[in-house]
Amino acid sequence: MTHPDIFEFRLYTADDTLNSRQAIANLRSICDQYLAGRYKIEFVDVIKEPDRAMEDRIFLTPTLVKLSPYPVERIVGTLSQTNLVLQVLGLDELAA
């Protein structure tokens, strides 16, 4: 089954910490593996842009927000549990 939609992500991290780096690496690898060519990622460093964290109510970092396709989903953490992430993103069939 193919997914014609473009996946839009926003990843909130805090500074260059281990959690941040892990989250970025894990997201990239998932995208490259399952969504090659049809994803967009916006990276937000809440230390640099605290107001955005406040507005978007991002209190735990890292947080991944899937903006599209609908529904919007939030995943908190380093995204190390790949299967769970794929499930939440609706990509679990691909993972199987």
Added chain:
Amino acid sequence: MKTITEARAKVSTGIAGFDEITSGGLPLGRTTLLVGGPGSGKTIFGVQFLKYGAEVCEQPGIFVAFEESPKRLIDNFRSFGWKLAELQDGKLFFLDAQPMPNMIQAGNFDLSGMLAALSAKIKQMSAVRIVFDALDVVLALLPDASARQMEMNRLHQWLLAHELTALITAKAGGDDTSSAGQPFGFMQFMVDCSVVLNHRVDLGVSQRNLRVQKYRGSSFNEDESPFVIGKNGFDVAMARSLGRADAKVSNERVSTGVDRLDTMLDGGYYRGASVLITGFPGTAKTTLSGAFAEACCKRGERTMFVSFDSDGSEVVRNLTSVGIHLARHVKSGCLRMVSARTFTGSAETLLVHIKTLAQEHEALCVIVDPVSALAKAGNELTAHAVAERLIDWSKGAGVTLVCTSLMDEISGDTQNRNPLQISTIADTWIHLSYLVQAGERNRGLSIIKSRGTAHSNQVRELILSKEGVTLADIYTAGGEVLMGTMRWEKESAARFANEVADVAAKLKRVSLDAEEAVLKVRAKSLETELVAKKVEKDLLVRTTQGRKQEKSGSQQRMRLLRGADVAKPEKAAKL
């Protein structure tokens, strides 16, 4: 970490009693942990701390709500009359930090995002106070103890770096006294101050207690202090707070409302004293306190009469029968009658009620009738402490307090027991008793003690009449105390005897007067006789002399005539 400077600077919480317990409030620029079970008042404490900062201390604050939405919080606190929404304009900020319900966790995460957002907010509003309410909610999301510990540490370092006076609240399990086993054990060691709130039910009555568990670099009251969530928020009772200023001491006397009692007390109660009137039911405790209330009102002092036994209006009506007219003082607003029968809750709550009402009324004199009512309905355990605090409070406020206390008739022992055992801290203790004698029940009054006052050691009979309350001397005869009719009989017998003695004395005086008059007359006649005798004697002397002269004169003349002794005529002339 900074080193502790000489005296730890403190931040006032605005919570009545708490600042006294901690001698100033929360540690400035440090973190305080507030632990308590559900419904123990953690959130109220936190919000009150921030509200006071924003309203009174010009210290903006941030409330981080992990458990409730700020909107709900603001709505809830409206019942305290707190207008938090108005403070939100730059003085108080509520951060809705509830975890999103649709949030999914995958892997490790931390609180950096929130702290970053807060850093920006703190800078923007120059916040100095911060409350993290229900931190446990967010910590519970973390996968393991080490992750929790790391985040607590991160938070703590962040707080220190921002030099915020912080309050972190967290739910505790059932056992509030041990903290080591809790997930917040680590937190307990980290923070500078730790406070435990406790809410339990003793014999069906809710009792709330607050206890400061630790306070680095400061002395504090280590005991559990009862508190109440009253209509104005938190109110911590402080029984024995450290360094409490001595109560204002006055030498002024205030009338008890009964003249002879004033005399017995050498002028009346001291202003600001606590007076305890004990006695069995019907010994006129209420009457005596009513007399005091009337005397206070006549002096124009605002007075509050708290009646637990009957309705305020009933008390006013009943006292009219003994010549105590309170109605006009109630009308003028000088006297406030409080019917406390309707009060429910713990003794602590009742005390807060009384205190609040007295403050509202700006009462200078307060009467609690009877104070033993505090011990009813499962409050026996705390009533004693509460009664003590009532006295402490009245002293601190300079209020003259008159409490009545019912003696348990069954307990028998009349003099030395009193259910609340507050007699030791009361300044003046008046005991009313019955004496059953010759088919009569008469009321006796005695002053058991009165500090700093010369007072009569006599038992007096308390007489209630339409004209008012009076005290009469009692008679002792053959080692027995006589009251009522027997006293009256004794008195009239004595009066009769007196009259007889009076008449006898009068008679005696009259007869003595008569004797005196007789003697005076006799003295007068003797005097007259004496004068006559003297005259007679004078006359006698003169006639004798005259005769002698006559005799010698005639001899000379004879010699002259005879012509003898011519040479001495001058000599003869001289004679």
